[in-house]
Amino acid sequence: MKLSTKLKMNILKATLLSLIITFFLIINFANALDYNIPKTDQEWDEKVSKLNWKTGPGYIDHKKAKASIYFSKEYWVLEGEDAKQILYWNNGLEIPTDVYAQNIEKGYYYDFEFSDSGLIKIDDWEKINANDFIKEKRETAKINNPSRQAKGLTTITNIKWNEKPTLDRQNNQVYYSLLVTWSDGQQSIDSKILTLGRRGYTTITLVSSPESYSPALLKSMSKNYQYGKNEKYTDWKSGDKVAALGIGALLASSLGLKAVKPGLLAVILGFLKKFWFIIFLPFIALGNVFKKMFSKGKK
Numbered sequence: 001m002k003l004s005t006k007l008k009m010n011i012l013k014a015t016l017l018s019l020i021i022t023f024f025l026i027i028n029f030a031n032a033l034d035y036n037i038p039k040t041d042q043e044w045d046e047k048v049s050k051l052n053w054k055t056g057p058g059y060i061d062h063k064k065a066k067a068s069i070y071f072s073k074e075y076w077v078l079e080g081e082d083a084k085q086i087l088y089w090n091n092g093l094e095i096p097t098d099v100y101a102q103n104i105e106k107g108y109y110y111d112f113e114f115s116d117s118g119l120i121k122i123d124d125w126e127k128i129n130a131n132d133f134i135k136e137k138r139e140t141a142k143i144n145n146p147s148r149q150a151k152g153l154t155t156i157t158n159i160k161w162n163e164k165p166t167l168d169r170q171n172n173q174v175y176y177s178l179l180v181t182w183s184d185g186q187q188s189i190d191s192k193i194l195t196l197g198r199r200g201y202t203t204i205t206l207v208s209s210p211e212s213y214s215p216a217l218l219k220s221m222s223k224n225y226q227y228g229k230n231e232k233y234t235d236w237k238s239g240d241k242v243a244a245l246g247i248g249a250l251l252a253s254s255l256g257l258k259a260v261k262p263g264l265l266a267v268i269l270g271f272l273k274k275f276w277f278i279i280f281l282p283f284i285a286l287g288n289v290f291k292k293m294f295s296k297g298k299k
Contacts, residue, residue, distance in 0.1 A: 033081070037089050047089070051082045064098055065114035065202050066231045070224040077101045087111060092151050108208035110221060116200040117250075118241030119233070122167065124248040130164045136257045137178075154182040162189055163215065165251055168222075172196040172233035174251060175218050179210070189213040192254055197227045198235045200243070203254060 038044045054060065056071035060079070071077055078086055083100035087093075099112040137159050145155040162177035177191035191213070193204040204225060206217055227233075243250075 033085055033088050033094065035088070037092060048086070051078055051086065053078060060099060060101075062099055062112055062114065062202070062225075064116075065112075065197065065200075066228045067114075067197070067202065068226055068228065069099065069101075069112065070226075071101055074103050074105055075101045076104055083111065092153055103212075106208075106212045108206065108212045108217070111205050112202055112225075113205075114200060114202045117243040117245075118200060119198065119236045120194075120196050120201055120243050120245070120247055120250055122169070122172075122196075122247040124246040125167050128165065128248045128251060130161065133165075133252065133255055133257060134159065134161055134178075137255055140256055154184045154186070157181045157183055162191070162213075163218075167247070171222060173222055174247060175222065176251075177206075177213070177215075177218070191218055193218055193222050193225075194247075194250060194254060195222060195225055195227075196233045198231050198233060198240060201250065 034047070038047050054077045056073045056075045056077070059068045059070050060077055061068055078100040079098065083097045084095065086100055086102075087095040087097055095111070097111040097113050100109060101111075102109045141156040141159060148155050158181040160179050162179040163175070165174060165176040167174050173196065174194040175192065177189055180188050180190055182188070187210050189206075189208050189210055191206040191208070193206075195202045195204060202225065204221060206213075206221070208217070245253075
């Protein structure tokens with residue numbers, strides 16, 4: 001019996017749909033997080049201690065980026081799903097990340113995520129208007145505040161530049177820092193380094209309190225993060241992939257903004273996977289919890 005073309009198409013669609021559903025079920029099962037956020041110090045101790053921590057001093061491979069990161073003895077490091085887990089417990093949001101590093105004594109943390117976008121061109125840097133970006137960031141915060149409030153999280157009352165976006169042409173990096181004021185009166189400093197490589201870029205996020213922040217934290221980490229052989233920005237050669245967006249659009253996406261030309265919006269949507277929500281996360285003082293937990297292990 002011959003099947004009609006329409007029936008063949010329906011069978012094909014059903015098969016594809018089944019494959020897609022199966023794929024996502026596998027992905028969700030493999031990447032399942034514990035969505036029960038610890039409420040007490042005891043819960044934090046029990047859950048956090050079960051994660052696969054590594055300690056400095058030493059190098060951690062950032063495999064996706066083909067790079068390495070050096071951490072001193074003050075850092076406790078998580079990779080992969082454990083890194084995603086701690087960020088979810090910290091913030092109540094699923095945040096794509098590859099590596100998480102907590103400074104136990106001072107409480108601040110870094111997280112690292114690589115995007116294989118292709119080479120990011122920096123020709124449009126001079127067209128960037130930092131004042132326009134910060135205005136739109138404030139408007140975005142107002143829009144997203146109700147969602148945060150519904151989850152029982154603090155909301156943003158003000159954002160301003162702590163350090164305006166700066167392009168380090170020698171090291172092919174962009175860094176900036178923002179001071180965020182929250183509805184509970186606390187402040188946090190959210191900083192980023194966009195370090196450009198041959199195949200894409202790594203976003204290094206630093207979340208700290210005003211007391212623990214120092215510009216040196218950005219500069220030191222930018223030196224401790226190194227792309228491997230033939231992976232540096234200057235290793236790009238003709239025929240390699242080039243990103244469809246430049247440094248201005250990338251900066252906008254890292255801020256969770258759409259402050260780019262309409263023609264680039266389709267491209268930006270792919271880069272906003274990490275930044276669709278309010279990217280500036282309230283600083284949660286885990287330092288004391290970690291110090292207490294790990295000091296027990298030293299006794």
